Amino acid sequence: MTSQSRPELIAKLNGMIHDCLKDYVSRDEPLAILDFPDIRNCGDSAIWLGEMAYLRDRFGKRPDYVSRLYDFSADELKRRVPTGPIFIHGGGNFGDIWVAHQDFREMIMERFPDRQIIQFPQSIHYSSPERIEQSKKAIGRHKNFVLLVRDEESKEFSEKHFDCTVRLCPDMAFAIGPLPERATQIPVLAMLREDAERVGGGDRKIPSDIPVEDWITESKRKVDIAKKLGVASAYLALKPSEVALRRLDAAAHNRFERGISQISRARAIVTDRLHVHICSLLLGRPHAVLDNSYGKIRRFMNAFSGGTDLSYKATSLEDGIEWARQQAAKGRVAEKEAVGLRA
Incomplete structure (x- = not known):
């Protein structure tokens, strides 16, 4: 491709x-x-x-x-x-x-x-x-x-x-379309599943300097507040028919922003989640891709999204981490050059 x-x-x-x-x-x-x-x-x-x-x-x-x-x-x-x-x-x-x-x-x-x-x-x-x-x-x-x-x-x-x-x-x-660029904070982030679609069991061997996270932890309070604000916006707009929809939309926006904020911290990502792959493409972040339990990500990439240099089909977790480190190093050099041009 x-x-x-x-x-x-x-x-x-x-x-x-x-x-x-x-x-x-x-x-x-x-x-x-x-x-x-x-x-x-x-x-x-x-x-x-x-x-x-x-x-x-x-x-x-x-x-x-x-x-x-x-x-x-x-x-x-x-x-x-x-x-x-x-x-x-x-x-x-x-x-x-x-x-x-x-x-x-x-x-x-x-x-x-x-x-x-x-x-x-x-x-x-x-x-x-x-x-x-x-x-x-x-x-x-x-x-x-x-x-x-x-x-x-x-x-x-x-x-x-x-x-x-x-x-x-x-x-x-x-x-959703392309997302605007965000500042990075860390070189590499491992976003790996902890649910029914995780591949294998036991401890993953990941270097201690790489954060290992998933994006299924949330603040229920913040989501509830978002839902209430969504309901209020429907009433302020005098659209009672939109109350349920705006409530749910607000929750979706809250969760999406949490996920984008989480992954955008890194210059490069290693993941086995399909939507970390998709959101990384929307953000323009390089990412190494492993697969879930039944091949969902590779199947999707083969059909649609594998034709870009931003994503790399890793052969193992170790391979993905090595590739992500290389991309993060390139990203760091590019950031320094951009700062120099602005100075």
Whole structure:
């Protein structure tokens, strides 16, 4: 793959996103988005903000109904969105690792058999043949389900097992667009998973001078404050219909900013999180990429985002750290030269 500049890559992926979604969104028709990610993982908030940015920038739209897993109301959806598509938030929870989300997705298909349902881009992973069969039946009964996937392997799997429209689409976080440059504080940061998608167990051998972090720790108080401010902004704008949406948007912005502030401290990053990879591209930060438990990141890079010098497919944690150290050293030299030019 020929190396592309960061702006070229982001613009290209945004064009691909629009090509996949333009037939399912209308300026005049209401829409719903379900399964808002009210969780600590900053990557899910990045996806949500990309979904909102896409609707705003391409159509001047906001969703007319949003819900989380646990506060969904079929009656409220029907009242606010009597016609139009039902979207389900994207990510990496299609399959049987994060079963609550799959259960919810299949319940929506059952409850709304006559409505078009569009799944924002997902990575697909199943371990259980029984669960594959369950999903196959749910999709087959619905007949109007559109499945957007983030890699070729997910597309091949879905076309084999599911009777629905399947389209290859980049992750929605790219719709946020390039992020402005931020000052660095440390040479290298290791952002490594500590959840169900972590590869291997035991202690990782990481030099003591490299901070090891994940981005699933948050201040509940700060998120709650952000939500309250979001609600207040809706009332001040005299838009009661936006109360729930602004509350959730504010939480997503709070989490996203926390994640960006965390990774932007480093001149170079080592990670096994897909959205640290994506956000590093949006920031313009060099980063070495390992993989998660089922190959999600490499699959995505092979399909969309591997064509830039900013990312490096590391063969091991040690290899990734060595590459990141080299990039951090180059970044430090560039920073000194920039200071000299300004002086």
